[in-house]
Amino acid sequence: MSLSPAARAAIDAHVRLLLAWNEAINLTAIRDPAEIARAHVLDSLSAVPLLSGLGVRRLLDLGSGGGFPGLPLAAALDLERALLVDSVGKKVRFLATAIGAAGLARSVAAEQERAETLARDPRDRGAWPAVAARAVAPLAELVELALPLLAPDGVLVAWKGASAEDEVAAAEPALRALRAGPVRLLDAAVPGLADHRLVVVPRWGPIDPRFPRGAAERRQQPL
Numbered sequence: 316m317s318l319s320p321a322a323r324a325a326i327d328a329h330v331r332l333l334l335a336w337n338e339a340i341n342l343t344a345i346r347d348p349a350e351i352a353r354a355h356v357l358d359s360l361s362a363v364p365l366l367s368g369l370g371v372r373r374l375l376d377l378g379s380g381g382g383f384p385g386l387p388l389a390a391a392l393d394l395e396r397a398l399l400v401d402s403v404g405k406k407v408r409f410l411a412t413a414i415g416a417a418g419l420a421r422s423v424a425a426e427q428e429r430a431e432t433l434a435r436d437p438r439d440r441g442a443w444p445a446v447a448a449r450a451v452a453p454l455a456e457l458v459e460l461a462l463p464l465l466a467p468d469g470v471l472v473a474w475k476g477a478s479a480e481d482e483v484a485a486a487e488p489a490l491r492a493l494r495a496g497p498v499r500l501l502d503a504a505v506p507g508l509a510d511h512r513l514v515v516v517p518r519w520g521p522i523d524p525r526f527p528r529g530a531a532e533r534r535q536q537p538l
């Protein structure tokens with residue numbers, strides 16, 4: 316994949332800051348810069364062909380943590396707008412600093428919020444052409460959290476590993492309830508990350524306003 320010099324510089328700045336902040340707050344278990352490049356950066360960028368093919372210019376990253384996949388994607392795709400959301404304050408403080416260090420503050424923002432709350436905000440509900448989520452929740456839960464945030468023709472892209480097929484099967488009731496699908500599974504094609512898959516979930520119909528339910532209700536009554 317060819318990255319512009321500006322995208323490369325932005326991603327380098329993000330990774331440098333991640334390594335520095337990781338000494339103080341736990342953002343990633345991976346300490347080796349080369350391994351971060353592969354397991355975090357290249358894994359994030361594996362969605363570039365898909366998202367550029369779909370013409371996505373605005374992206375919401377749910378549960379962004381240390382900024383993956385949203386920050387490298389915003390840099391590589393030169394997105395018009397990206398919002399990185401996480402429920403944990405110190406992670407959002409890292410994200411805001413990383414966005415500044417990467418020179419992306421004009422197009423990228425970080426917010427401390429739970430996905431459930433964001434999905435009730437008229438600014439965000441039904442508003443996003445694409446939602447990205449890596450390592451945030453099982454697909455069935457993610458479908459409930461993310462689909463209400465999608466624009467009518469939007470897509471959820473979930474980063475999954477070897478469990479992808481099983482998670483898709485387990486998510487069937489949620490996919491029906493949220494009017495989502497058909498699901499596509501794409502090989503991430505990242506060297507050394509052979510079992511990584513992108514699960515692509517389109518929205519096709521109106522979404523019941525009772526979704527997403529709170530965490531306790533989701534646990535008590537899985538779809």
Ligand code: SAH
Binds near residue numbers: 377380
């Ligand atoms: N996407 C990052 C981080 C994964 S860890 C990566 O792949 O490296 C999961 C992150 O999701 C955590 O930072 C956690 O705080 C956040 N998270 C989990 N549930 C959430 C929710 N309901 N709303 C917002 N953030 C959530």
